[in-house]
Amino acid sequence: MPKTHPISIQIVTGDARPIFRQIVDGIRMDIACGNLPVGSKLPSVRGLALQLVINPNTVAKAYSELTSQGLVESRQGLGLFVAQPRQLLNQTEQDKQLNDAIETFINDIAYLDFEQDQVLHKVSQAINRITKKQADGG
Amino acid sequence: MSQFCIQTSALTKQFGNKLALNNFSINLSQGGIHAIVGSNGAGKSTLFRLLLGMETPTSGSSVILGEDPQKMSPQTRGLVGYVNEEHTLPPWMKAGQVVQMQKHFYPDWQQHRYEEVVGYFDVDPQQKVSGLSRGERAGLNLAIAMAQNPKILILDEPTLGLDVVSKQSFLEALMFADESQQVTVIYCSHQMEEIERVADELIVMEQGKLTHHSTPEAFVDRISSWLVDINGHKLDADLIPGFLVSKKIDDQHQITVIDHQGDLAAMIGAHEVQQVPVNLEQAINSFLSKNHRRPAARS
Numbered sequence: 001m002p003k004t005h006p007i008s009i010q011i012v013t014g015d016a017r018p019i020f021r022q023i024v025d026g027i028r029m030d031i032a033c034g035n036l037p038v039g040s041k042l043p044s045v046r047g048l049a050l051q052l053v054i055n056p057n058t059v060a061k062a063y064s065e066l067t068s069q070g071l072v073e074s075r076q077g078l079g080l081f082v083a084q085p086r087q088l089l090n091q092t093e094q095d096k097q098l099n100d101a102i103e104t105f106i107n108d109i110a111y112l113d114f115e116q117d118q119v120l121h122k123v124s125q126a127i128n129r130i131t132k133k134q135a136d137g138g
Numbered sequence: 139m140s141q142f143c144i145q146t147s148a149l150t151k152q153f154g155n156k157l158a159l160n161n162f163s164i165n166l167s168q169g170g171i172h173a174i175v176g177s178n179g180a181g182k183s184t185l186f187r188l189l190l191g192m193e194t195p196t197s198g199s200s201v202i203l204g205e206d207p208q209k210m211s212p213q214t215r216g217l218v219g220y221v222n223e224e225h226t227l228p229p230w231m232k233a234g235q236v237v238q239m240q241k242h243f244y245p246d247w248q249q250h251r252y253e254e255v256v257g258y259f260d261v262d263p264q265q266k267v268s269g270l271s272r273g274e275r276a277g278l279n280l281a282i283a284m285a286q287n288p289k290i291l292i293l294d295e296p297t298l299g300l301d302v303v304s305k306q307s308f309l310e311a312l313m314f315a316d317e318s319q320q321v322t323v324i325y326c327s328h329q330m331e332e333i334e335r336v337a338d339e340l341i342v343m344e345q346g347k348l349t350h351h352s353t354p355e356a357f358v359d360r361i362s363s364w365l366v367d368i369n370g371h372k373l374d375a376d377l378i379p380g381f382l383v384s385k386k387i388d389d390q391h392q393i394t395v396i397d398h399q400g401d402l403a404a405m406i407g408a409h410e411v412q413q414v415p416v417n418l419e420q421a422i423n424s425f426l427s428k429n430h431r432r433p434a435a436r437s
Contacts, residue, residue, distance in 0.1 A: 013334045013335065014330070014331060014334075014417050014418075014419060015417055016358075016415030016417045018334075018354065018355045018358065018418075019334060021355075049313065049314070050314060053310060053313075053335060054313075054335045054336075055335065055336050055337070056313065056314075
């Protein structure tokens with residue numbers, strides 16, 4: 001039986017994002033930055049619900065969204081595992097997500113004193129780190 | 139039996155001149171935690187008393203587990219558990235004695251379930267009820283209610299006045315002791331962080347009426363809030379469909395609306411509008427305080 005990979009996400013109440021969305025975002029982030037490598041086993045629905053003190057149905061809902069996004073896959077009788085990355089979004093959806101993310105990012109950094117090429121350099125470094133980590137983990 | 143374990147149809151209860159419950163119709167499917175929110179006096183406790191058969195409706199009807207609560211058989215009555223905020227138990231009895239006594243009323247008493255639930259709390263069976271903390275009494279009550287193997291569990295502000303530790307134990311016991319998740323829980327609370335954590339369904343009551351019923355997320359999705367600048371003009375809320383509440387913040391207005399559509403800026407002649415995120419608590423507060431124009435904050 002494969003061992004469960006612990007998940008270190010935190011949820012907060014009173015956030016505009018519902019709890020199931022916070023879980024989806026948190027796990028997506030953990031997968032993206034390599035904290036949860038491909039093939040690692042997620043906690044059970046009940047286990048993560050116990051950890052976060054929330055309704056197990058909320059975790060089930062988050063897991064089902066992650067599954068339909070293709071980020072995790074269920075293996076019969078064994079649980080849920082981080083899937084081999086594959087693209088399920090079409091070009092338009094991908095464009096939209098990228099644009100949304102860029103807008104948020106630009107909002108966050110607009111008032112900082114960096115030159116454009118410094119920012120671009122750091123962004124490309126960060127992307128390289130993730131790509132490398134994914135390659136190592138996968 | 140129908141797919142719903144609780145159905146009410148135009149349920150109405152009048153006390154003197156006051157309509158405590160007004161044409162209340164709802165269908166609750168089996169399983170899950172159904173949270174009821176509403177201001178004090180919205181009719182939640184009246185609803186519970188009617189469902190428990192403790193009151194007779196003025197008009198309308200309800201069906202619980204296939205039976206009319208006013209004429210319910212003792213067997214079915216035993217399947218409906220109830221815990222309220224008072225956590226009343228005979229103060230002179232020891233905790234263990236209370237449990238011994240309760241056991242005999244319920245043919246289907248589940249001792250393992252009792253022990254599992256009470257395990258979330260630190261209740262000493264030798265301790266007299268009068269010496270138990272509020273949290274321990276709440277835990278004991280929940281454990282007794284769950285051990286009756288109920289199909290429906292009605293909880294009326296069960297965590298009111300509990301400290302943070304007892305409150306967490308209560309929520310954990312509620313969510314995790316029932317592994318099969320077959321119990322339909324009706325949970326009334328004013329504490330939004332609890333509702334966010336536990337609720338599968340959200341039911342909003344106002345002045346004896348049902349005004350919303352969906353998942354909590356779907357409810358929050360209906361509410362949107364905007365910061366608008368109308369150049370010092372007076373805000374005319376009648377121009378905004380679905381207007382709920384407005385608040386003056388410095389020289390801007392924060393306007394919260396339900397089921398927003400159309401161009402807000404054009405509606406009110408604002409030269410700038412900016413949407414702001416809304417959480418469950420803000421959504422419920424705005425919804426319940428419809429048509430209140432809040433006074434400007436004092437500076």
